[in-house]
Amino acid sequence: MKQRVGSLLRERFDRDVVLEKPKDRSFGHFSTPIAFSLAKELRKSPMVIAEELSSSFGEADMFSSVESVQGYINFRLSETFLDEYASWVLKNQDQFGKSDKKEKILLEFVSANPTGPLHIGHARGAVYGDTLLRLGRHLGYDITAEYYVNDAGNQIDLLGLSIQLEGRASILNEDVEWPESFYRGEYMTDLTIKAVEKFGKEILSDESRQKELALWAKESVMELIVKTLADTNIHFDTFVNESSLYDDWNRVMAKMGEGIYKKDDKMFIASSLKGDDADRVVVREDGRPTYLAGDIVYHNQKFERGYEHYINIWGADHHGYIPRVKAAVEFLGYDSSKLEVLLSQMVSLLKDGEPYKMSKRAGNVILMSDIVEEIGSDALRFIFASKKSDTALEFDVEEFKKQDSSNPIYYIQYAHARIKTIISKSELSIDEIQSTPLKGLSADADSLLFEALLLAEVIEDAFSSRQVQKLTDYLKSLAAKLHKFYYDCRIIGTEDEAKLLKVLEVVALSLKTGMNLLGIEAKERMVRDEEETV
């Protein structure tokens, strides 16, 4: 819609035209301040220019009016145009807001270590990534959702050791010496019990079997992670294990060419040549690779698989890694601008006003699965999707647990359910409603319809700017308009019933499409939760 208006104006004026939403809908559907920017070169006042330009439009079927007001040019779309679009959308519901993008994108997100369950911080990145995935696919992009499993290195050794220690302490009742860092928490107790069931108690005291134990535990933790994600409607296409990448090690190092060098028996990446603060160790003296080594082989593998664009979603605490990985990509001979790293900022929690420090090793974490269980996947997804991902977010767990109408998800779902209810109450058939021409709509109905049709623009904007909160904001505002309209305007039994229901159909479709893109269920009927009746 906006694209069509935009391209029409571009042809007309032979330049890009800024199109915006007028502050007040009574001005029209779109407006442009172009007269202000033309004022200087034409040496005329903006008012005069706007006046001339607007009167030059005359008869264009897209617009019912083009007016100049104080230098702005305001466009009002014709009812014919809006009706055609509305009718098309209702006939082709699953096409609403789709586009014909083709690019192949590899989207990597979550990638939490397989050493423990997902916590609330992971949940944010997971929701952000999955929402982008849904938006992108809707627009036609060919996106692969990938999870990188760090199943090599220290943390895996530590996982095996932690289970042994836990078992020796709690099952064999030995006095054990705890190292400085180790994994603990409820899941470790469960894992240890399961490990003993599977392997017998002997494995707890046999240091040589630590690796075996760790690899088994890793699989078990991954199952847990996958289940938690699935409970939030998040699914991955591919999982890449870090451990599987090292067969390629020598070839990749050779490919790095001058980007890699040996010094003091260690291997370094010359990342300082590519804008990093310093060169980084890739292989230690004892031959063990560092964390960065995995990322180098992994990114090489990604680029060899051949996508047009790569998106990584990382926790913001990893932002220092961006220059290193980009440097590696360049040394490998690829265009690092194809790699886009998006950061998901920290989530800090309060509990009853007190800071709640998250630390996986301490075992004192808020688990994603617990929150999903408490407030449901829909609310969790909505809350994270509605906050800019690169801004730190703080909230009180207690408040997060509330399940009343202060949660905007209920507000939006109620709007959708209200429409479905009223349509079921009407005696008109769906066909009668959808085939009614939209003529002579009130200003409010016209405005509501227009707003609902804007979904397509919102989806495109939200994805291309990677700002998924634009969609939640839009849905909140559309729901608010619906509720207000519903309150102000009687529908059933009026002579406008068919037209108005058609408008509401479009609103419902827009809300439903938007919610589905957020991975949220659009309810047909709201059922009040069983409250504890006192």
Added chain:
RNA sequence: GCGUCCAUAGCUCAGCUGGAUAGAGCACCGGUUUGCGGUACCGGCGGUCAGAGGUUCGAAUCCUCUUGGGCGUACCA
């Protein structure tokens, strides 16, 4: 120190390809259609957009500096 993200209403946050009077929710106060779900709607209260310069016809939005915070600055992941 350096890098990076940020600072908008009492609280949580939108708005930032520069544009018409800076928005929403929560909280607080007061109201609501002889009608379709009151899980709704309306009004009030509340802002030197951290501060200072600059660019511009026009700045919350762009640039510089200052202040105050989060995160990073590992041969940890």
